[in-house]
Amino acid sequence: MNLHFPGLDKGKGLYFLFVKSESKTPGGLTAWPMMTSIYKSEQFKGPLRDHTSPRAAVLCADTSQSMYAQMVCGLCQRHDVLRVGAAFASGLLRAIRFLQLNWEQLRADIEARTLAPCVSGRGGSPPILRRPDPELAQLVRDECRTGEWAGIIPRIWPNTRYLDTIVTGAMAQYVPALEYYGGGLPLVSTSYASSECYFGINLQPLCNPTDVSYTIMPNMAYFEFLPVDDTTTGEAVAPEGDAARLVDLARVEAGREYEVVITTYAGLNRYRVGDVLRVAGYHNAAPRFTFVRRKNVLLSVESDKIDEVELQRAVERASELLRPHCASVAEYTSHACTKRIPGHYVIYWELLTTGDEAVGKETLDGCCLEMEEALNAVYRQERVADGSVGPLEIRVVRPGTFEELMDYAISCGASINQYKVPRCVALPPVIELLDSCVVSAHFSPGLPHWTPARRND
Known part of the structure; x- marks a missing residue:
C-alpha cells in the first residue's frame, strides 16, 4: 500500500476491530475466531501506535461500548486518519450506522470531555478526551444533523486515502453503500485469509472491487485444488477417492474454478476449507485467484x-x-x-x-x-x-x-x-x-x- 500511498506511516488507521467470546473444546482447549486470537495475543499487546483505537477499546467484550469508544477516539484524531477500515465491509457500514444513530451523544461527550456513563463506567475516559474540543464538537454537529450522509467519511476524516475492508464474496453486496459513504475513496481488499490458513495478498490493491484477486503465498501452507465440477458435497476433508483429481498450485488452469484444499503447519491434512476460487491470471508464475463463493452457503x-x-x-x-x-x-x-x-x-x-x-x-x-x-x-x-x-x-x-x-x-x-x-x-x-x-x-x-x-x- 505504501507504493500507492506514500507516507502511510506518518498517520493512523481508524479500524473498527472487535473481539468475540471464546469457548472451550471437550479437551479444554480455547476456541475462538482467528481475529480474536490475534487481538488477544502477546504480539498485539502494547499501544497501537498506528491505530486510533486503544487496545482496551478493541478488547472490550461489549460490542456497543467498544464501538462507542473506538468512534470517539477516531473522531478526536480525525486529522491523523489516513485509512478507515474494518475486517468486513458489513462491519464498516455498522460503524457508519452507529455514527448516524449516536452522533449527538458523541458530540456532547467531545464537548464535555467525558464519555457516556454506560462506557465510562468501564475504565474512565481515554486520555484523548481529557481536553475539550468545541471545534470538533461543532463539526460533528454540522456534518451529521443535516441528514446528508453521502461522502461522510472524507468529510469527517479529510485525509483518508482509502477504505480498507473485504469486499469480495458475500461482502460484494455492500460495495454500493461503501461507495456512497466513501465519496469516491478507493475500496481496497488487501488480503485473503481464514481461521484455518493465511492464503495470499492482493498485489493490485487499487483495482475495481469486482476485479479483486489474490496471489497465493506458497510458504503459508501446501495448497491443492479440486476442480469444482469434480467435487462431491458434504465432505470436510478430501477423501482418498479425490486424491487423484487434486491439482497442485503450479498446475491450475486459468479461468477454471477450484475448491481449495490445504495442508497446514498446524496439522490440518488435505482439509477442504469450503472456498471456491477462480484462477484470474498470474503474477509472474504465481496464480492469482478470485474468490467466487463459499461452497454450499446460501445466506450470509x-x-x-x-x-x-x-x-x-x-x-x-x-x-x-x-x-x-x-x-x-x-x-x-x-x-x-x-x-x-x-x-x-x-x-x-x-x-x-x-x-x-x-x-x-x-x-x-x-x-x-x-x-x-x-x-x-x-x-x-x-x-x-x-x-x-x-x-x-x-x-x-x-x-x-x-x-x-x-x-x-x-x-x-x-x-x-x-x-x-x-x-x-x-x-x-x-x-x-x-x-x-x-x-x-x-x-x-x-x-x-x-x-x-x-x-x-
Missing part, C-alpha cells in the same frame, strides 16, 4: 453462514407452529437483505391452508423466532451479542407466487424439466417479483437463545 450477512440443509431444517422446525392452524409451508426461498444496517435474512413463504382459520400475526412472528433458534451458534451470537445481524423476517406471499417464479425462470431460458425452486435468490427482478406478491411481513419478536461459554480461568 457478515461472518454467519447458512447452507441449504440448515435452512431447510429451520423452516421445518418453524412450520410445526403452523400445524394447529391447519397450515403448512408449500414453498419457500430466501434472500440476504442489506438495504438496512445491519442486514437480515428474509424468508419468503407460500402457505398451504386446509382450514377456515387464517394464520395469525402472533403465530407467524413466533415462526421467525423459531427459525432463528434453529440456526447455528455463529448466527445467534451475531444476533444477540454483536448486533451485526438484524431480526429474521418472514414475508408471506400470495398463493401461486412460486408458479410465477417458475414462469419467469422459464421465460429466461430455464428448462421446465430441470427447474427447481431456488432456495436463495439474489437477482433484482426475482426479488421484485417476490416482493410484489407479499401479503404480510413478520419479524422475530425477540432474540434467540445464546449463552457465551464460561471461562475456567
Whole structure:
C-alpha cells in the first residue's frame, strides 16, 4: 500500500476491530475466531501506535461500548486518519450506522470531555478526551444533523486515502453503500485469509472491487485444488477417492474454478476449507485467484453462514407452529437483505391452508423466532451479542407466487424439466417479483437463545 500511498506511516488507521467470546473444546482447549486470537495475543499487546483505537477499546467484550469508544477516539484524531477500515465491509457500514444513530451523544461527550456513563463506567475516559474540543464538537454537529450522509467519511476524516475492508464474496453486496459513504475513496481488499490458513495478498490493491484477486503465498501452507465440477458435497476433508483429481498450485488452469484444499503447519491434512476460487491470471508464475463463493452457503450477512440443509431444517422446525392452524409451508426461498444496517435474512413463504382459520400475526412472528433458534451458534451470537445481524423476517406471499417464479425462470431460458425452486435468490427482478406478491411481513419478536461459554480461568 505504501507504493500507492506514500507516507502511510506518518498517520493512523481508524479500524473498527472487535473481539468475540471464546469457548472451550471437550479437551479444554480455547476456541475462538482467528481475529480474536490475534487481538488477544502477546504480539498485539502494547499501544497501537498506528491505530486510533486503544487496545482496551478493541478488547472490550461489549460490542456497543467498544464501538462507542473506538468512534470517539477516531473522531478526536480525525486529522491523523489516513485509512478507515474494518475486517468486513458489513462491519464498516455498522460503524457508519452507529455514527448516524449516536452522533449527538458523541458530540456532547467531545464537548464535555467525558464519555457516556454506560462506557465510562468501564475504565474512565481515554486520555484523548481529557481536553475539550468545541471545534470538533461543532463539526460533528454540522456534518451529521443535516441528514446528508453521502461522502461522510472524507468529510469527517479529510485525509483518508482509502477504505480498507473485504469486499469480495458475500461482502460484494455492500460495495454500493461503501461507495456512497466513501465519496469516491478507493475500496481496497488487501488480503485473503481464514481461521484455518493465511492464503495470499492482493498485489493490485487499487483495482475495481469486482476485479479483486489474490496471489497465493506458497510458504503459508501446501495448497491443492479440486476442480469444482469434480467435487462431491458434504465432505470436510478430501477423501482418498479425490486424491487423484487434486491439482497442485503450479498446475491450475486459468479461468477454471477450484475448491481449495490445504495442508497446514498446524496439522490440518488435505482439509477442504469450503472456498471456491477462480484462477484470474498470474503474477509472474504465481496464480492469482478470485474468490467466487463459499461452497454450499446460501445466506450470509457478515461472518454467519447458512447452507441449504440448515435452512431447510429451520423452516421445518418453524412450520410445526403452523400445524394447529391447519397450515403448512408449500414453498419457500430466501434472500440476504442489506438495504438496512445491519442486514437480515428474509424468508419468503407460500402457505398451504386446509382450514377456515387464517394464520395469525402472533403465530407467524413466533415462526421467525423459531427459525432463528434453529440456526447455528455463529448466527445467534451475531444476533444477540454483536448486533451485526438484524431480526429474521418472514414475508408471506400470495398463493401461486412460486408458479410465477417458475414462469419467469422459464421465460429466461430455464428448462421446465430441470427447474427447481431456488432456495436463495439474489437477482433484482426475482426479488421484485417476490416482493410484489407479499401479503404480510413478520419479524422475530425477540432474540434467540445464546449463552457465551464460561471461562475456567
